[in-house]
Amino acid sequence: MARMAGSDNESQLIEQSLSGDPEAYAALVIQHQAMIRAVTFRMTGSPEDAEELAQDVFLRAYRQLAAFKGGSKFSTWLCKIAINLSLDWRRRESRRDGIHSKWAAEVISENNPGSGFPDDLSRRVQAALERLPAKQRAAIVLTVYENQSHAEAAKTLGCTEATVSWRVFYARRKLKKLLKDLPHEAV
């Protein structure tokens, strides 16, 4: 079966994984773990939750591997699973703990000042992302960080392209307000 994977090697690894070879799947995990960890971290803001979600992404992907028909890149397909699991996670967390995005952002910025971020700009940006509603954050993660077009992001999020454009537009507006005091000249 012809699948749209990143390389011939990747296609081969997918086929081997489908044949029940976990080591081949481990190789796919190695190739894509950085991207998936980045997505789940940007969506959750917590290294522990991001790690756990990233594991869930790869386990879910393995279970659904036969359904990957190659209509998109394998990385895009994985990213879709990551975003959807992250959105489900956010819903669960909100219900369980009554987490409000503002509260979450404050926890990051106040209780845990460094949170392992390499610099203040990185910490501020993540805190600002946390202030966005989850669907808007997902739209920014996909279009800005994963360089997806609005059409691709719409497929990932299961909504129309116009909805993605609107979410990105609205998210940018909020982010500009939240990050306005960061030095522009450094950009």
Add this chain to the structure above:
Amino acid sequence: MKQSELDSILKKARLPEVPEESRELFPRRIVARLKHNEVQSPHARSFLPRLTWAFGLAAGVVIAFAIGHWSGRMETKNLTASDSLADLKLIRETMAMFPNRVRAIVQDERGLNLVLSDNTDVPASSPIYVRICDGKQCSSLVTFSGQEIQIAGQKLTVLSQPDGGIILEGNQFVWSSSEPVYAARKLNIEAKNLGLKTM
């Protein structure tokens, strides 16, 4: 701040470093879980007894109902505190972004959602704000006269009167801003004309 400047700031943001040990262990953990059959192989078929599924489903329904009931109360509080539809600038800019296509901007328990017409066939008129609470949760929207909208489990048509009054026509009730006490099924309804000029 320009869009390009914002994007540049966003892209400059780096993530906390993942320890090398964690990166190396990560694929091994996945493989270990695969080998321990925590996950069915891609081609495996489920042979779990139907009774187990039925029991799980029943338990899920009960838990979901309990959580839904509880979270519904939470959402009511959150929506009251952060009703984005009070932001007239957002509404104006959204209308400008999709001229004659915005049927509604809805805020409910799923967040903020945009309802667009496929065609540019939404007549220009002043936007109308509607908020409906059913005792468990509240939903609000901004829409235009003549639009049929689904909100809070109700399908209703929103109509603006020449005197600025609002009429909401649902399947089983009619509500008017001039006589707001006659809301059906103990619905608490608010509606007002926002008086913005459409583009």
